[in-house]
Amino acid sequence: MKFLHIDSSPLGSNSVSRQLTAHAVGALKTAHPEAQIDYLDLVEHAPSHLNLNSLGFRLGTTAADLTPVQREENDISERLVQQFIDANVVVIGAPMYNFSVPTQLKAWMDRIAQAGRTFQYTAEGPKGLAGGKTVIVVSTRGGFYFGKPHEPMMDHQEAYLKGFFGFLGITDIRIVRAEGLGTGESAKAEAITNAETSLASAVTI
Numbered sequence: 251m252k253f254l255h256i257d258s259s260p261l262g263s264n265s266v267s268r269q270l271t272a273h274a275v276g277a278l279k280t281a282h283p284e285a286q287i288d289y290l291d292l293v294e295h296a297p298s299h300l301n302l303n304s305l306g307f308r309l310g311t312t313a314a315d316l317t318p319v320q321r322e323e324n325d326i327s328e329r330l331v332q333q334f335i336d337a338n339v340v341v342i343g344a345p346m347y348n349f350s351v352p353t354q355l356k357a358w359m360d361r362i363a364q365a366g367r368t369f370q371y372t373a374e375g376p377k378g379l380a381g382g383k384t385v386i387v388v389s390t391r392g393g394f395y396f397g398k399p400h401e402p403m404m405d406h407q408e409a410y411l412k413g414f415f416g417f418l419g420i421t422d423i424r425i426v427r428a429e430g431l432g433t434g435e436s437a438k439a440e441a442i443t444n445a446e447t448s449l450a451s452a453v454t455i
């Protein structure tokens with residue numbers, strides 16, 4: 251069993267999503283002491299945004315034609331996509347940033363969405379190749395969105411992550427949510443307590 255623990259909040263020890271992913275992975279570790287756990291801090295080690303160096307190898311260039319920088323970027327993409335493919339359970343701390351996800355998380359998603367590795371287009375349409383794993387998204391938000399009239403218009407974080415991992419073939423996507431974190435200290439404490447309660451079932455593998 252392999253777990254992949256990912257954090258993307260830039261706020262270090264002040265981060266609620268980091269606190270909750272640590273809690274989730276701690277519970278997974280207790281239940282599966284034999285599991286191998288990889289940790290990816292996307293703020294400490296963010297892959298660069300896509301550019302000609304990181305996408306060059308997809309332009310039909312042969313490996314021999316890659317520049318040293320392209321080779322290095324290709325290696326980063328390869329390491330990240332293989333690490334994701336190998337994981338049985340992926341726990342992702344995903345704060346809502348401007349109605350979407352932090353750019354560090356988006357940069358990682360851009361590296362792991364690879365035709366022929368995690369999805370492919372077929373005559374019948376797109377096919378996900380990364381099925382069979384569980385993705386636990388720890389979603390943190392300053393405001394409230396879940397079940398609200400503005401949710402379809404404003405939530406490009408949870409909806410996006412569900413769509414993205416679904417596209418890669420993953421059907422077991424679990425959301426642990428702490429929202430309203432910016433609406434006062436008692437609301438924040440209550441949201442964290444509720445998220446910790448819902449974590450208990452979300453980490454049952």
Ligand SMILES: Cc1cc2nc3c(=O)[nH]c(=O)nc-3n(C[C@H](O)[C@H](O)[C@H](O)COP(=O)(O)O)c2cc1C
Pocket residue numbers: 259260261264265266267268344345346347348349350390391392393394431432
């Ligand atoms: C740059 C930035 C953008 C944010 N954008 C939103 C937003 O669009 N909607 C929202 O509800 N909260 C927003 N927030 C609040 C965060 O989602 C909230 O503080 C959450 O706790 C962040 O997770 P963390 O504690 O793990 O860092 C934003 C916070 C920052 C710093």
